[in-house]
Amino acid sequence: MPAYGGFERLALTDLPEPKVAPGEVLVRVEAAGVNPVDWKLAAGGLDPIMVAHFPMIPGWDIAGVVAGNGLDSPEFAPGDEVFGYIRKDSAEHGGYAERVAVPVRMLARKPRALSWAQAAGLPLAGLTALQAADRVGAGAGDTVLVHAAAGGVGSLATQILVARDARVIGTASPANHDFLRDLGAEPVAYGPGLADHVRELAPDGVDVALDFVGGESVDVSVELLRTPERLVSVADHRAAALGGHYVWVRPDGEGLAALAALADEGRLTVFVEKVLPLREAAEAWRLNSEGHTRGKLVLSLGES
Known part of the structure; x- marks a missing residue:
């Protein structure tokens, strides 16, 4: 250019x-x-x-x-x-x-x-997902809300978390719900009533929220989280002001190697x-x- x-x-x-x-x-x-x-x-x-x-x-x-x-x-x-x-x-x-x-x-x-x-x-999408999950130690035993879970970053985050034995609740349009089920997530429709839909699956709220959308999804996450410190957004700076984290992805050869290992084990595509x-x-x-x-x-x- x-x-x-x-x-x-x-x-x-x-x-x-x-x-x-x-x-x-x-x-x-x-x-x-x-x-x-x-x-x-x-x-x-x-x-x-x-x-x-x-x-x-x-x-x-x-x-x-x-x-x-x-x-x-x-x-x-x-x-x-x-x-x-x-x-x-x-x-x-x-x-x-x-x-x-x-x-x-x-x-x-x-x-x-x-x-x-x-x-x-x-690389970029995978490292974004990996670094977002790592920032709050998301893993086994956690119930994780992933916003835009069927998207490029969200689908990789979902696979990473499932590989770590986390429970994943993912937001997506109804057309993508079967896709999320195939990834091992429990789908919910985004939009009005999202918090109520999530509570139907997790009455006590969620441990972690990974936001790949910004805007209202950050506010819903704060409402559902047991503690705001485990909120991560890559799309909305407000997450940090609300007690969580804003992540800008960094190049990282070791992180790429970890993603490659998951792919070669058949746990990430x-x-x-x-x-x-x-x-x-x-x-x-x-x-x-x-x-x-x-x-x-x-x-x-x-x-x-």
């Missing part, structure tokens, strides 16, 4: 081979995940907190093959299959590219059980709605901005 703007600013172009700094590896990208932050960043939405350099290559989720090493990067070797959440300190060299240089701390070995597209759709070639990135952004997809949207570099 030559400057901040909307979907119309996206364009395929040739740039020099990335320089690979110490502690980095060069990754040949097989697939890149699409997230709302990609097009929000491109529109200038993070300009108050993040420096951008142009031309900017968007994309923070990748899966690919190590093609070369910088100095002091023994963690991976050429030919290793990796995936990562590659948010750097400034916005410039993202994952919508054939090759990208990535700090090794942002990568882990790709799950064998997942396709390239699934692996590319996991990624639902991919559609795979598009890189040249159709603008269409992927349009679909993502509409918010109607259940699974992840992924760009294939092999078809670009």
Whole structure:
């Protein structure tokens, strides 16, 4: 992208081979995940907190093959299959590219059980779910209310919590209730009367609430929680003021490795709605901005 703007600013172009700094590896990208932050960043939405350099290559989720090493990067070797959440300190060299240089701390070995597209759709959403659950120690014995449990982050949080032997009550539209049951959650419809619906399943309230929506769901969570300290939101800053936590996901190779282990054990999968070639990135952004997809949207570099 030559400057901040909307979907119309996206364009395929040739740039020099990335320089690979110490502690980095060069990754040949097989697939890149699409997230709302990609097009929000491109529109200038993070300009108050993040420096951008142009031309900017968007994309923070990748899966690919190590093609070369910088100095002091023994963690991976050429030919290793990796995936990562590659948010750097400034916005410039993202994952919508054939090759990208990535700090090794942002990568882990790709799950064998997942396709390239699934692996590319996991990092940001998976780490968001994992870090939200870890912030309040959600696990065995807890009754956890997950808002937007059928969404990209919520469906991963649900699987992580079920793998930890937590009881999950998940909000979703009725059309997604069978989907949540298949994940091991007890579904409830969001909207008016949500607190009453949850109390029908958990009369004494819930131990933990993970909010991936914001707004009214935060208020309902406070009403249902036994203690507000176990409220986590990734969508509403008010959670912290109400005694809970607001989480902004961090790159974390160890967290990615934990997610990969769950996937290879058959306890976590990624639902991919559609795979598009890189040249159709603008269409992927349009679909993502509409918010109607259940699974992840992924760009294939092999078809670009």
